[in-house]
Amino acid sequence: MGWLGLDDTDHLGGGCTTWTMHVVLSNLPRGVRPLNDPCLVRLYPMAKARTRGNAALAAELHVDIPREEWFAWLQQMWKEHVAPLAGRRTESSHATRKQVASDPGMVWFENKPSSRFYSLAVRQETSLAEAPKPDWEAGGLGKIGAIAAVSWPNEVSTWEGIAWRGELDGPRTLDENVLKHLDGDQRLVACRDPRQGRGLLAPRGTSPVLFGLRGTVRSAVKDGMAALMAGSGTEPNTGSSLFRTNQGSGDHLTAPTSATVEKVQVLRGGHVALTTSDGTWLAFAPSGPVRDLAAQLMPGDRVLGIGLVGEDEGRKGRHLEALKHLSGPVRQRRRPSCTACGRRMKSAGRDQGLRCPTCKHRDVDRWVGEEVMPTAWIQPPVDRRRHLAPDINTWASERPDWTEQGPAPS
Ligand SMILES: [Zn+2]
Numbered sequence: 001m002g003w004l005g006l007d008d009t010d011h012l013g014g015g016c017t018t019w020t021m022h023v024v025l026s027n028l029p030r031g032v033r034p035l036n037d038p039c040l041v042r043l044y045p046m047a048k049a050r051t052r053g054n055a056a057l058a059a060e061l062h063v064d065i066p067r068e069e070w071f072a073w074l075q076q077m078w079k080e081h082v083a084p085l086a087g088r089r090t091e092s093s094h095a096t097r098k099q100v101a102s103d104p105g106m107v108w109f110e111n112k113p114s115s116r117f118y119s120l121a122v123r124q125e126t127s128l129a130e131a132p133k134p135d136w137e138a139g140g141l142g143k144i145g146a147i148a149a150v151s152w153p154n155e156v157s158t159w160e161g162i163a164w165r166g167e168l169d170g171p172r173t174l175d176e177n178v179l180k181h182l183d184g185d186q187r188l189v190a191c192r193d194p195r196q197g198r199g200l201l202a203p204r205g206t207s208p209v210l211f212g213l214r215g216t217v218r219s220a221v222k223d224g225m226a227a228l229m230a231g232s233g234t235e236p237n238t239g240s241s242l243f244r245t246n247q248g249s250g251d252h253l254t255a256p257t258s259a260t261v262e263k264v265q266v267l268r269g270g271h272v273a274l275t276t277s278d279g280t281w282l283a284f285a286p287s288g289p290v291r292d293l294a295a296q297l298m299p300g301d302r303v304l305g306i307g308l309v310g311e312d313e314g315r316k317g318r319h320l321e322a323l324k325h326l327s328g329p330v331r332q333r334r335r336p337s338c339t340a341c342g343r344r345m346k347s348a349g350r351d352q353g354l355r356c357p358t359c360k361h362r363d364v365d366r367w368v369g370e371e372v373m374p375t376a377w378i379q380p381p382v383d384r385r386r387h388l389a390p391d392i393n394t395w396a397s398e399r400p401d402w403t404e405q406g407p408a409p410s
Pocket residue numbers: 338339340341342343356357358359360361
């Protein structure tokens with residue numbers, strides 16, 4: 001019994017760690033078999049050495065062969081199927097992100113380590129020095145993700161069914177009728193972009209992945225995957241597997257942060273930068289409604305934000321994954337109407353209160369306007385969220401110990 005971990009065999013131009021794991025698991029020697037579904041574990045989305053998918057893999061195995069024999073097999077598998085994937089690199093068209101060459105890692109633990117390292121690796125940059133020591137290991141920096149995946153406490157949030165293809169280039173063909181049918185299944189997550197009807201299942205670009213079908217119920221994902229592969233309009237596949245995942249868990253997030261807005265700037269590209277009492281908050285254009293809410297804010301507004309803090313040049317600040325408007329100055333601020341004749345009052349001068357321009361009625365100096373109504377949590381559309389992003393309203397309601405209001409404004 002033990003746990004196998006694998007990470008970082010892919011790069012922007014191709015490859016996928018899920019496929020490499022599938023190859024390894026398909027070639028297990030006699031006397032070794034998988035227990036349970038393998039795990040696909042997403043880690044800290046802002047990791048500097050992140051590759052294409054940022055998904056690490058783990059599998060629990062029953063090993064009924066001598067230790068030396070098993071370690072020799074792992075070594076051979078590493079040498080033949082994993083090590084050759086090192087050093088691949090494709091420059092990203094994304095100017096601000098430097099691509100790091102793939103540096104695979106493979107690990108074996110005879111006992112599942114505690115979840116401490118996973119909790120660290122899903123929330124922040126970490127290093128091998130902080131990781132528990134595997135019983136067998138090979139490779140480089142990929143060992144970080146591999147160890148983190150093995151350390152995942154296996155508290156499943158969602159499942160993902162993945163099928164792979166032989167062709168690496170060219171458009172993927174999936175059966176339209178089956179896709180339509182799957183669209184209506186509430187147990188499946190994000191099959192399609194609800195705004196454009198575009199299939200979300202199929203990745204773009206070069207990847208051995210034919211499709212990834214995500215859902216909250218194992219049987220729904222399993223059946224959906226089978227239906228899609230059997231669809232007459234779906235291209236041939238080279239294999240498939242069902243993974244337990246931490247996708248949608250929100251494990252990368254910490255409690256919401258409350259802040260007061262000091263300045264609102266719309267940047268080139270439509271992104272919005274908020275200067276707040278908590279530093280800069282960024283709402284990127286693709287975040288849709290989050291960006292729109294941010295653009296409507298004004299100095300003095302009280303807000304709650306959720307998101308990781310980025311350090312990349314030009315993108316420094318809290319990258320908002322959810323935003324909530326709590327309170328703030330009234331909107332469309334104006335003077336009240338005269339209580340005697342109904343005309344709009346005007347200031348009678350400094351410290352002189354208000355005066356009606358028609359009947360000269362006097363009133364105390366004040367403004368009226370639209371009160372800010374607190375919003376629910378606003379999130380990007382499903383297809384623009386991080387893999388780890390949960391439904392924030394549900395997620396926050398499950399954490400009543402987190403104060404929603406934050407500290408009182410000073
Ligand atoms: Zn009047």
